[in-house]
Amino acid sequence: MARPKVNQAPVATAFAGPRYAALARVLADEIAAGRFPVGSLLPTEAQLQARFDASRHTVREALRELKQRGLVAARAGIGTTVRARAPAQPLLHGVGTLRDLIQFFEATRMRTLGLREVIADDALADRLPMKVGQQWHEARLLRFGADAERPVAAMSVYVRPEHADVLRRIDGGEVPVYSLIERHHGVRLAEVRQRIRAVILGRADARALRARAGAPALEIARSYLDTRDRVAMIAVGLYPADRFEHATRFRIDPE
Numbered sequence: 001m002a003r004p005k006v007n008q009a010p011v012a013t014a015f016a017g018p019r020y021a022a023l024a025r026v027l028a029d030e031i032a033a034g035r036f037p038v039g040s041l042l043p044t045e046a047q048l049q050a051r052f053d054a055s056r057h058t059v060r061e062a063l064r065e066l067k068q069r070g071l072v073a074a075r076a077g078i079g080t081t082v083r084a085r086a087p088a089q090p091l092l093h094g095v096g097t098l099r100d101l102i103q104f105f106e107a108t109r110m111r112t113l114g115l116r117e118v119i120a121d122d123a124l125a126d127r128l129p130m131k132v133g134q135q136w137h138e139a140r141l142l143r144f145g146a147d148a149e150r151p152v153a154a155m156s157v158y159v160r161p162e163h164a165d166v167l168r169r170i171d172g173g174e175v176p177v178y179s180l181i182e183r184h185h186g187v188r189l190a191e192v193r194q195r196i197r198a199v200i201l202g203r204a205d206a207r208a209l210r211a212r213a214g215a216p217a218l219e220i221a222r223s224y225l226d227t228r229d230r231v232a233m234i235a236v237g238l239y240p241a242d243r244f245e246h247a248t249r250f251r252i253d254p255e
Contacts, residue, residue: 020061023052027062031071032085042072042080054192064212069242070150110155113140113208114170118158128158129193129223136234137164139177141236142208152243154208163187178224178233187232188254191225205238216241 027042036042043051048059048137063080066072072080118138120130130136136158142151159167166180181187199219206213217240224233 018061019054020058021065023048023054023058023062024065026052027066028069028071029065031082032133034085036082038082038085040082041064041078042082044079068211068215068240080253109144110170111142111144111151112167113142115139115167127213128221128234128236129235130158135161137167139167139170145230150210150243151208152207153237153239155238158231158236163232177235183234186225189224189232191229192228193223193225199238201238201240209238209240211240218244 025146027036030036042048042063045056045063045161047058048054048057048062052059054062063072063074065233066080067074071082071084071086074080115133116138118124118136120128120132120134120136122132125132125134137160139155139157139159141155141157142153143153144150153231156200157170159165159177159181163181163185166177166184169175169180170177178189182189197219199217201209201211201213201215201217204219205211206215217238219236219238221234221236223231224235226232
């Protein structure tokens, strides 16, 4: 496959932020403009180093950024191929009611990575509404958008031991786990408490998400309480910043 000819003269990239991000923006703009059509090869790393007067590390980080956006794919022995002119739209999550939450779950699918029993230690009890020494059953999951190849989130779902059987019903399903608890155990859930914070991805989560370690993400933790005000389930999701948006609507009551 022929590579497009490139101007070998250095190109100024006077953008705020890391140099690799500036280089990635330039290449993304050129892909969007059609300079590098879908299916074509990007210039080699050596050519990009010469063009941008950049180090090998900077060029590789820029290409990694483009891969995370779904714009390019690298194939050993071939090079970096353009996959799309624009990045895939991030999954938009707008939740105002429990019904909105159900619709969000129905628009995604889940894949189970593993199941295990957990005894809450001090660190886990500090992060989540658990008591030290309390037993939980955990499912590690990946959540995918309807047509997405890459996961939009890595999840940990914790349920009480008496509800552990529902975790084996998750894989490939679109039914929320709390609905499985209600359906199979007669538990009525009455309240959801949510906490959102900004985090960076560690190596293990980044690998599962096919993302870059150290990349920004949102951690969304939800606690599901039953009618006795008891926590029946906890779900913690890590959402890479480039794949997810959270929208909230507030109504203003007239005075």
